[in-house]
Amino acid sequence: MKEVTVQELKSFLDTHADFQLIDVREPFEYEVSNLNGLNIPLAGILIEADKIAKDIPVIIQCRSGKRSAQAVLLLEQQGFDNLSNLKGGILAWKEEIDPEIEVY
Structure with missing residues (x-):
């Protein structure tokens, strides 16, 4: 399985690279904090x-x-x-990129 680090994701976002971000958390989790990806919970991914x-x-x-x-x-x-x-998910994003983002 290919993985990207939060630093690589930040680079994609900063350079407006052509890619899609999918967030598979539940809607209530997405509402707490998100990276502006499309929210498709894991249960409905297929x-x-x-x-x-x-x-x-x-x-x-x-x-x-x-x-x-x-x-x-x-x-x-x-x-x-x-x-x-995304290796480490939004927890890694908080730890390495944005310590102000809310996580639970």
Whole structure:
């Protein structure tokens, strides 16, 4: 499974790279804090797979990297080959990029 670090994600965001960010946490978690990704909870990832790009890089994130890793595995079984897991999730983002972001 491909992974990207929070530093790599920040670089993508800073340079306005052409990619898609998917947040697989639950809506109530997304409301607490998010990185402006598209919110598709893990339980619905296969049902809403048509919302996920196949022609540009896609980074999947969650709180710690565990649920997003599950999402990557599920989607790869459906033929996606452009996915990366955000290593450490939003917790790593808080620790390494933005200590002010709220996490739970």
